[in-house]
Structure formats: structure tokens, C-alpha cells
Amino acid sequence: MPIYEYCCPNCSAKFELLRPVSRADEEVLCPQCHIPAKRALSSFAAFSKSSSGMSTPISGAASACGTCSASTCNTCGS
Ligand SMILES: [Zn+2]
Incomplete structure (x- = not known):
């Protein structure tokens, strides 16, 4: 079960x-x-965390697969 992060628009x-x-x-x-x-x-x-510890955004990662976190998913079939 994945963990989702929520942000309150009122108190942040x-x-x-x-x-x-x-x-x-x-x-x-x-x-x-x-x-x-x-x-x-x-x-x-x-x-995705690189070896240097920097976080780099992966384009399209949010909607690519609803089952796993991979940006290109061959495992979940979507
Ligand atoms: Zn709040």
C-alpha cells in the first residue's frame, strides 16, 4: 500500500x-x-535520487502507472 502525501491549502x-x-x-x-x-x-x-543525493524530477512519472512508481512500467501492464 503506497503512502500519499497531502498538503493543507490553509495552514500548509x-x-x-x-x-x-x-x-x-x-x-x-x-x-x-x-x-x-x-x-x-x-x-x-x-x-528519483541520484547517487549524489540530488533529487531530479521525472517527467510524467505521476501518471505513467497507477500501480507502481516507475515512469515506464512494464510490470503492471499499464
Ligand atoms: Zn490545515
């Missing part, structure tokens, strides 16, 4: 939630403001 609090892929886009309330928070791209899906 970031929090993570472990939930099934099928529920990734469901609304999550900010624990502080109790208003709907927006889902942020989880760091493992949108970035």
Missing part, C-alpha cells in the same frame, strides 16, 4: 497517509483545520 501542513491506490483521490481532511487537503505528489513517485 503536510501529512502522509497510507491508503490503497483506489482511494488515493479521496478527500482527506487536515488534522488541524478540518478542511479538505490536496494530495501532493509523493516524493518517491515524482523524484
Whole structure:
């Protein structure tokens, strides 16, 4: 089960939630403001760590595969 990161538009609090892929886009309330928070791209899906420790964005990584974090996915068949 992947961890999703959410960001509150009101207080900018970031929090993570472990939930099934099928529920990734469901609304999550900010624990502080109790208003709907927006889902942020989880760091493992949108970035890859190079050997130097720098994070580099992978274009299209967010929508390439809903099952795994690979930008080009041959394993999940999507
Ligand atoms: Zn908040």
C-alpha cells in the first residue's frame, strides 16, 4: 500500500497517509483545520535520487502507472 502525501491549502501542513491506490483521490481532511487537503505528489513517485543525493524530477512519472512508481512500467501492464 503506497503512502500519499497531502498538503493543507490553509495552514500548509503536510501529512502522509497510507491508503490503497483506489482511494488515493479521496478527500482527506487536515488534522488541524478540518478542511479538505490536496494530495501532493509523493516524493518517491515524482523524484528519483541520484547517487549524489540530488533529487531530479521525472517527467510524467505521476501518471505513467497507477500501480507502481516507475515512469515506464512494464510490470503492471499499464
Ligand atoms: Zn490545515
